[in-house]
Amino acid sequence: MGETASVWPGRNWPLGATWTRASTNFAVYAPNATAMWLCLFDEDPDGQERETRHELTEASLGIWHGELPDIAPGTRYGYRADGAWDPANGHRFNVDKLLLDPYSLATAGTIRHDRALFGYDWDHPEERSTEDSAPVTARSVVVDPSFDWEGDAPMKTRWRDTVIYELHVKGFTQLHDRVPEHLRGTYAGLGSPAVVDYLRDLGVTAVELLPVHQFFSEPSILERGLSNYWGYNSIAYFAPDGGYSSSGDRGQQVSEFKEMVKSLHRGGIEVILDVVYNHTAEAGPAGPTLSFRGLDDKGFYKRVPPPDGPQGWQFDDTYWDVTGCGNTVNSWDNLALRLILDSLRYWVTEMHVDGFRFDLMPALARTGTEVDFHCALLIAIGQDPVLRHVKLIAEPWDVSMDGYLVGRMPPPWVEWNDQYRDTLRDFWLRGTGGVRNVATRLAGSSDLYADDGRSAYNSVNFITSHDGFTLRDLVSYERKHNEANGEDNRDGSDNNRSCNHGVEGETDDARIIALRRRQAANLMVTLCLSNGVPMITAGDERGRTQRGNNNAYCQDNEISWLDWRPDDAWLDVYETTKAALRLRREHTALRQRHWFEGSPTIPGGPKDLAWLHPSGREMTEADWGDASLSGVGTFMSGAPLREPGPSGEQLIDNSFLLWFNAADRPMEIALPANEWVQAGEVVLSTDETLPAGTGVKAGQELVIGPRTVVVVSST
Incomplete structure (x- = not known):
């Protein structure tokens, strides 16, 4: 381990590592730290990793900064922050923990479930650990941002003309026989001609990608021999996940992502990102220390009031959690608010994405603990000259009792409409009496969106999403079958509103198979021809199955991947879906x-x-x-x-x-x-x-x- 003092003062903006041919400026926000080290990693002549620490002595406005010459793109780095160990008051500084840069544009490597990742002593959680986490965690990467976009510009497809297709970057192409094998499961694979042609031919206008911000699997999942597949466990909000890169993780993933966007745009397909700003991969107080917790735990995460009685550190009650993931990001905090806005603008201006779907939006729209549509984040996005013109989709609920806000998000936000989903499932699959609610949903859900100047296109209509049964499973199972998740089938919703049409699961009965296919086609036609924005879940149009698993968040395997073989595909449903989308596209009567x-x-x-x-x-x-x-x-x-x-x-x-x-x-x-x-x-x-x-x-x-x-x- 080397150490040097040859650091220029640099500047406190922009945050992150800003590379030029002459030098690289490093800036990181940690207002309560007492010391900060920039750690650079390379290999010695024997190929062993070597860490060199540079102390950053300049600090202004809570930002530690310094500048170094001759830093090449691809250089790996991290931070070590020193300061008080006082978890009861939100201070978890620990110089033995290597921290990712919150503004890193790329990350290299992954994390391993190890005690060294935790900031506290495993056996004595009130004490600070002295075990070095560097050997088991990822590094940030210095990136050259230059790229030839060849005239690519925002598509700005009107909402009334938009058809969304929700997909997983890896799962969509991992088994695709027309995608070159070395590109399957990657950004390059998703941007390949075979995929773009398929999407365009089907008739969708936008892909909504499950989270691609760099994420890592939770320790509890790793302990079961599984991994986080969906990606709702973000930690680096500027970095495309390196696991979806075919070209490397030393910054190549950034260029590959841009090439994917450019290819999709050429095919007339917009790119929408599912973003998870409401919580991070650091989880609850007993979670790993990866970045924010070691830099500004007090400001970045929402806290609960101390319990009555003797004051002291409440190890299990430090964070206020309305995400179900252990922590909730404090969007009123200077760093958190700035980071979210900077991240959103970066993905629009530098990565050319066309919009965002916000996971658990009410968790972010809170002043204190109350949902507040006049909160700083919503106001800032609404007045931002870049963000106010992109597609903004809210998942209008979180896991709290007061967090269900369907129909209440302010303009210009559009919403996932789960009332459309439930009503149409009940109508087609459960024989729920009457058609009053069905007509309301088909006509655009005016009961939810017509009273405040919004239109039917504020409703994103869907029958299925990544979370729950696939369409095929919806008409084939009445009970969830999540045993493969290792949670004794306790996880996942029991409120599926599904119908197996006589047999649970797959069957050879031709009559039942024909009925299931017809019901799937009914649901797809209804979705495509309803007023509002239709969202199709990838593979539903061709009968993708998860074998009854309605919570496949940890199944990075054939359970989740789309099977492209024609043998068992419901290609009749595909043709019906394609025909319905063509009617919608060609006739304004069906999208007024x-x-x-x-x-x-x-x-x-x-x-x-x-x-x-x-x-x-x-x-x-x-x-x-x-x-x-x-x-x-x-x-x-x-x-x-x-x-x-x-x-x-x-x-x-x-x-x-x-x-x-x-x-x-x-x-x-x-x-x-x-x-x-x-x-x-x-x-x-x-x-x-x-x-x-x-x-x-x-x-x-x-x-x-x-x-x-x-x-x-x-x-």
Whole structure:
């Protein structure tokens, strides 16, 4: 271990390691530290790692800083901070713990579950450990940020035109036979032509990537011989996770991520990141010391008031936790707020991503312990000239009793709408009586979003997500089967609203298989043609299964990876999904900009929306209250479009009539003379007796098969 004092004063901004050909400036925030060392790592002539410490003697505004010449990109580094060991008051300084730079642009290596990672003495938690953590933890990396974007610019796809596809970087390509083997499971694999072509052909406009900020697995998972697969355990908010890099982890992952974004943009696909700013991988008081805890534990994490009675260090009650992960980031803290905003801007301006989905957003939107929509973070994002124009999606709940806020996030935020998910699952799979709530969800959830100036596109509609059953499992299992997670099947939700249609799990019964596929297609068509922003979970369109596991967060294996073989794929569901997305894309009637009003959009024209009873009449108030009604029709009027024809310009009416029958019996439909559809053609159907191309006209009576969707376009 070497030591030198040849450090220039440098400057206290920007935070992190700022590389130039002449020198590199290092700046790290630790306002209560008494001393700080920058630690550089290289190899000696025998190939053994060598650490050289440089004391940073300059400190201003709580930031320690210094500058060193001749630092090459790819150099590994970390910090050691000295100061008080007083956990009861939020001070956990320990010079024996190597700390990641909170602003590191890349990290090298991983962590191993070892006592050295913990800041306290394992056997005496009130005492500071003297065991060095450097041999078992990761390092930050100095990065050259230059990159040729070749004119890439933000796509700014309108919300009404957006179709989101939630996927995992590794799981999507790990088994893809058309992706070169050495690129599978990586950023480069996701940006490969085979993947981009598939996404574009399916009809999605944006991928929402499960967390790609550098994360590490929790010790409790490692002890079970598993690993954190989903990635909701972030620790470096500027660094793309090195585990998804095919080219190395000494900064190459940064360039590879940028190449992936550039490739997806060329294919017309936006990139949205699922970001986890609400907690970190340092977990609770007994978690590992990796970065923030060793630099500013007092400020970065929310604390609970001390308990009544004798004062002292409460080892199990130090942090206030509404994330379920041991800690909650204090977004009012100077460093935390600055870091979140700097990180978001970095990913937009330097990495060219198009938006963010915020995990457990209410955990961040709190003043003290109360949810506050006027909190510093929301105000700062709303006025930021960069961030206010990107896609901002909230998961509008956390794990607390008061953290469920669906329909309450302020503009311009859009939200994951779990009420859409639950209502449509109940309708198609559980026979829940009545169609009132179903109609509300299909029309954009006006009960949640119409009262404060927002639109239907503030609702991100979904049937499944990474968290829960896949679509195939939703129609194949009624109980979770999470034994592989090593938690005795206690983890994961029991509120699945699923249906196995007669047999639990996979079966050879052709009748059941056909029904399951039809139900999956029904759910996908409904999702794609509902008002709002549809979100599809990767692989649902082709029958991906997790074998009944509804909480595969720790399954980095074939349980979670998408199987691209056609043998057992539900390719009929794929074709139906693709057709539904094409209809949505080509016809504005299926993605209207404004709320439906149930009145004509032009004088003398038809209503913009009408709900139809199977008898042929418009729905009445009594019909809406009929719990036995399990089918409904809806007319959606398209604005007349001018399109050149054989004899000049002519009007094209692209209105639609959709019928949904969730009953296990056929539904007789009367189509009397009406102002909506005088004549039409079936353009999409899950009913084999009414295939696409079937003609329909006013005065006709139809029989809609059990558990089917039929879409008719006017002619």
